[in-house]
Structures are given as structure tokens and as C-alpha cells.
Amino acid sequence: EAGVAQSPRYKIIEKRQSVAFWCNPISGHATLYWYQQILGQGPKLLIQFQNNGVVDDSQLPKDRFSAERLKGVDSTLKIQPAKLEDSAVYLCASSLESLAGSYEQYFGPGTRLTVT
């Protein structure tokens, strides 16, 4: 079974530029998550999708971050414009369903973003 795929693996941009990350979850997984992991910290949830609907985006900085999962399969996370503090690893995860954290989440390898 193929795992969660993410691209690119690494990205370096200058502040105020825009960037997009792509995630393809495990086939059949209805729930998709985007997490941000700043160096030395645990991941922080940015947004959760159930199929193509948003379940939770309370911690997403909506003035600069956006995400979509139009067909309920793969997803794109965008940052526009980027700030220095956005430097982090962006992790995508998926799970079978959404039931109060009771399903195992499978993580992709992450995209390491450096903003200079």
C-alpha cells in the first residue's frame, strides 16, 4: 500500500514570495490533515478536511495561508505572502475516517520550507 505522498520535499523562497505544497493521501482515506512543525516543537494542526469539506481550520492563519481539497482526494496548501516565521516542515497526514482521534493517522515525509 502506497503511503502519503508530498511534494516538493524541500523549498527555499524569499519572504513575500508565494509557495504551494501538494499532498496525496493513502487511497480510501477520507480525512486529510495539514500540520506545521517548527524546529524543536511538536506539529501543530493547520487544517483538517473530511472528504472535500473543512472540519477544522481554527489555527490556520487565513490572511496568508489557504488550502483546498477540491475532489476529496489530493490537497494543496498555499502560503502567500510568506514570512520568515513560516520556515518549518509542513506535514500532511491522512486517516480512514474522522472520529474524535480514534483512527490512526499516517504521515507523509513532509516539505521543509525555508524562508529567507
Place this chain on the structure above:
Amino acid sequence: KNEVEQSPQNLTAQEGEFITINCSYSVGISALHWLQQHPGGGIVSLFMLSSGKKKHGRLIATINIQEKHSSLHITASHPRDSAVYICAVPSGGGADGLTFGKGTHLIIQP
């Protein structure tokens, strides 16, 4: 919103030692997750548990729902166990994205 505290933040031990990592959380949950992250690597789920104890190889995870506390144990530790171990719980509020602890950076020396 759930809050997660892990201890210790850093742990260095000798090969063969018994390792314990602790996790406490603030709000009742349906399940707690233990995950492993190697330097530069992705995150791998080790356990998901809602009660009692689970064992996988040399890893054991326990949870006490009443005390809102979980422990991860490693028996006969080995240098390849060196990694960051992270405890995570559902954030709450109906959604089930996870709230993560800051992680325990474990180094096992040969």
C-alpha cells in the same frame, strides 16, 4: 482545547537501559497516540490506545484514563531507538486533528 505535557524533554541513556517517557493531558479523550520521529524523517505511528496497555516488540504503552496520563516504555534499549517520541491527543471540539506534545529527544549510547 486539550493540552499535552511530556517529560523528560531530553533523555540520554546507555544501551540496554529501561526507558520511560511520560505524557499527561488536560481533557478527557477517546484515544492517545504515541509517535516516533527520526531526525530528518517523517513521523511514524507507534501506538494508539484508549485504555490499559499495548505492547509491540520492545515497546510498551500504558494509559490511565482517570489520571489523564500515559507512559511509553522501551525495554532493552538500543541505539537505533534514538529518535524523538511524541505523545498526541485529539484536540477536541468535535474535530480530531491531534494536539502534540513537544516530544522527548531520546539518545541511546552504545
